[in-house]
Amino acid sequence: MSDLRDLYQDLILDHGKKPRNFRKDDACTHHAEGFNPLCGDQIALFLRVSQDGKVEDACFQGKGCAISTASASMMTAAVKGMTVEEARRLFVRFRDLITGVDPSTSDSELGKLAVFDGIREYPNRIKCAALPWHALTTALDGNADPVSTE
Amino acid sequence: MSAATVTPAERIDVDAIRAEFPVLHQQVHGKPLVYLDNAATKHKPRAVIDSQTHYYEHDNANIHRGVHLLSCRATDAYEGARARVRRFLNAAEDAEILFTRGTTEGINRVARSYGELLAAGDEILITHMEHHSNIVPWQMLAKRKGTVLKVAPIDDAGQLDVAAFERLLSPRTKLVSIVHQSNSLGTINPIAELIAKAHAVGAVVLVDAAQSCSHLKVDVRALDADFVVLSSHKLYGPTGVGVLYGKRALLDRMPPDEGGGDMILSVTFEKTIYNKLPHKFEAGTPNIAGVIGLGAAIEWVESKGLDAIAAHEDDVLRYGTQKLCEIPGVRIIGTATHKASVLSFTLGEIHPHDVGTVLDMEGVAIRTGHHCTQPVMDRFGVPATARASLAVYNTRADIDALCAALHKAIEVLG
Ligand SMILES: Cc1ncc(COP(=O)(O)O)c(C=O)c1O
Numbered sequence: 433m434s435d436l437r438d439l440y441q442d443l444i445l446d447h448g449k450k451p452r453n454f455r456k457d458d459a460c461t462h463h464a465e466g467f468n469p470l471c472g473d474q475i476a477l478f479l480r481v482s483q484d485g486k487v488e489d490a491c492f493q494g495k496g497c498a499i500s501t502a503s504a505s506m507m508t509a510a511v512k513g514m515t516v517e518e519a520r521r522l523f524v525r526f527r528d529l530i531t532g533v534d535p536s537t538s539d540s541e542l543g544k545l546a547v548f549d550g551i552r553e554y555p556n557r558i559k560c561a562a563l564p565w566h567a568l569t570t571a572l573d574g575n576a577d578p579v580s581t582e
Numbered sequence: 583m584s585a586a587t588v589t590p591a592e593r594i595d596v597d598a599i600r601a602e603f604p605v606l607h608q609q610v611h612g613k614p615l616v617y618l619d620n621a622a623t624k625h626k627p628r629a630v631i632d633s634q635t636h637y638y639e640h641d642n643a644n645i646h647r648g649v650h651l652l653s654c655r656a657t658d659a660y661e662g663a664r665a666r667v668r669r670f671l672n673a674a675e676d677a678e679i680l681f682t683r684g685t686t687e688g689i690n691r692v693a694r695s696y697g698e699l700l701a702a703g704d705e706i707l708i709t710h711m712e713h714h715s716n717i718v719p720w721q722m723l724a725k726r727k728g729t730v731l732k733v734a735p736i737d738d739a740g741q742l743d744v745a746a747f748e749r750l751l752s753p754r755t756k757l758v759s760i761v762h763q764s765n766s767l768g769t770i771n772p773i774a775e776l777i778a779k780a781h782a783v784g785a786v787v788l789v790d791a792a793q794s795c796s797h798l799k800v801d802v803r804a805l806d807a808d809f810v811v812l813s814s815h816k817l818y819g820p821t822g823v824g825v826l827y828g829k830r831a832l833l834d835r836m837p838p839d840e841g842g843g844d845m846i847l848s849v850t851f852e853k854t855i856y857n858k859l860p861h862k863f864e865a866g867t868p869n870i871a872g873v874i875g876l877g878a879a880i881e882w883v884e885s886k887g888l889d890a891i892a893a894h895e896d897d898v899l900r901y902g903t904q905k906l907c908e909i910p911g912v913r914i915i916g917t918a919t920h921k922a923s924v925l926s927f928t929l930g931e932i933h934p935h936d937v938g939t940v941l942d943m944e945g946v947a948i949r950t951g952h953h954c955t956q957p958v959m960d961r962f963g964v965p966a967t968a969r970a971s972l973a974v975y976n977t978r979a980d981i982d983a984l985c986a987a988l989h990k991a992i993e994v995l996g
Contacts, residue, residue: 436943436994440936445995449931472952472959472966473935495965497933498995557939 438550448498451505453491464571466563466579473500477567485516504564594894602627613945616983621971623815633878634871663877672801677859684824685792686715688811693719694839702728704756710736711764714954740767740916755785762794766953767916768924797892819879823872840865891974902981926967934968944987
């Protein structure tokens with residue numbers, strides 16, 4: 433039986449309760465909204481991407497469960513300072529982690545995001561962790577339609 | 583509800599009832615299953631499961647079209663279920679009972695077909711506590727025909743503001759569509775009074791009985807309801823089947839919204855003559871086994887008695903309300919004087935979805951989210967709630983398991 437603590441690790445609970453980069457950015461260059469209709473999670477993501485393709489700032493607002501809030505908090509922290517290409521690569525790596533396609537956490541690329549590896553055991557919560565990341569790719573694609581996890 | 587009319591002899595023997603539900607007797611995540619998601623769907627007693635197996639093992643055939651014996655038996659069983667639904671709802675005739683896929687299809691059918699008889703500027707009145715299935719079809723109709731959707735407000739307890747409802751009624755109101763019992767709040771609406779008020783301005787009334795029909799008598803003639811919709815799966819029956827009751831005078835005027843086999847008397851490329859009621863609205867091969875299962879479910883519910891079921895659920899609801907209120911941080915959403923079977927709540931700052939995951943690991947199945955009633959969530963300023971909802975097989979011990987699991991959630995997430 434999987435232990436709840438594998439899912440709700442201290443780092444996740446901490447980011448869930450005290451999300452970092454939790455603010456609005458009216459001067460952002462990229463923006464996307466995401467919805468998880470199953471649990472009512474909503475996220476608005478704001479990015480500032482420089483001319484030379486660097487994510488200079490990332491922040492978000494919204495209402496969500498501990499998992500989606502922590503995921504958004506840690507994602508915005510992680511992609512800040514990355515190039516757009518690096519951010520997209522991290523998305524793929526993170527997605528492969530939480531869906532179990534590539535469950536290894538030994539590489540350095542994931543960093544703290546490796547705490548989400550316990551979520552594999554909770555298939556109906558994978559969407560929660562994935563929501564901010566889908567908003568990220570949508571924002572980077574410059575797509576104005578809201579994303580949904582359904 | 584009418585708990586007072588249940589004599590001790592008619593009380594529910596909950597152990598005997600639980601023995602009739604195979605699915606209840608299992609472990610999830612290593613814990614005994616405590617199923618408290620009955621507003622979403624209820625489990626099926628052995629009698630319902632057997633009725634469908636029996637049909638497939640003995641009578642399987644298409645209906646209304648074969649000369650052979652199996653087809654006759656299948657047709658008899660299908661039409662027998664229609665007669666049972668007619669008696670359950672006290673409709674005047676079998677032809678007023680139309681089978682659908684569920685509540686959602688029933689409402690959409692009325693919006694599509696009765697909607698054809700409406701004109702731009704005609705008003706449709708709903709309430710703030712409707713399920714999305716009783717909001718979106720009317721928005722679609724508004725787009726198609728230019729009808730206007732009006733919404734009657736609810737108060738802080740989750741009760742309809744009846745005075746405001748009455749003020750919104752006018753000769754422009756052509757259709758009123760209201761939920762009998764709210765799925766996210768538990769509120770029971772004073773449906774007879776609302777129907778009378780709507781009729782006074784000449785509007786027809788659709789009653790969404792999806793939640794109420796499993797413990798409240800819905801007597802379409804006593805209520806003078808024009809349309810009633812329900813889902814079999816919330817009434818201990820199979821999924822994929824529902825009922826649309828309509829008064830014949832209305833159904834006769836309504837155009838069929840689907841064409842095909844069974845709904846016609848004669849077809850040529852020049853002209854098609856539609857079949858009579860109820861077949862006019864039942865194009866194609868229906869969910870025959872599902873309808874037979876619904877008939878068995880109604881027979882089962884009637885054998886227990888709606889009043890006895892209601893009295894039992896009310897006891898567990900009262901106990902649950904009291905126990906939940908003792909847990910620090912619990913806020914109950916939906917505190918109507920008149921309510922049944924639903925306990926919606928939030929737990930401090932902990933998101934309901936996280937609550938739901940911890941409860942699941944403790945074997946306790948509840949629903950979390952907006953329950954297809956986003957406007958209700960907005961009204962109470964919450965993105966979602968946790969909802970425990972009751973059926974006749976739930977016990978006070980289920981509530982105790984719920985509360986113990988909530989303490990665990992506070993420990994893990996608080
Ligand atoms: C009050 C109410 N109306 C409508 C529905 C829709 O029912 P169904 O999904 O069976 O069509 C539900 C069930 O979720 C409900 O609770």
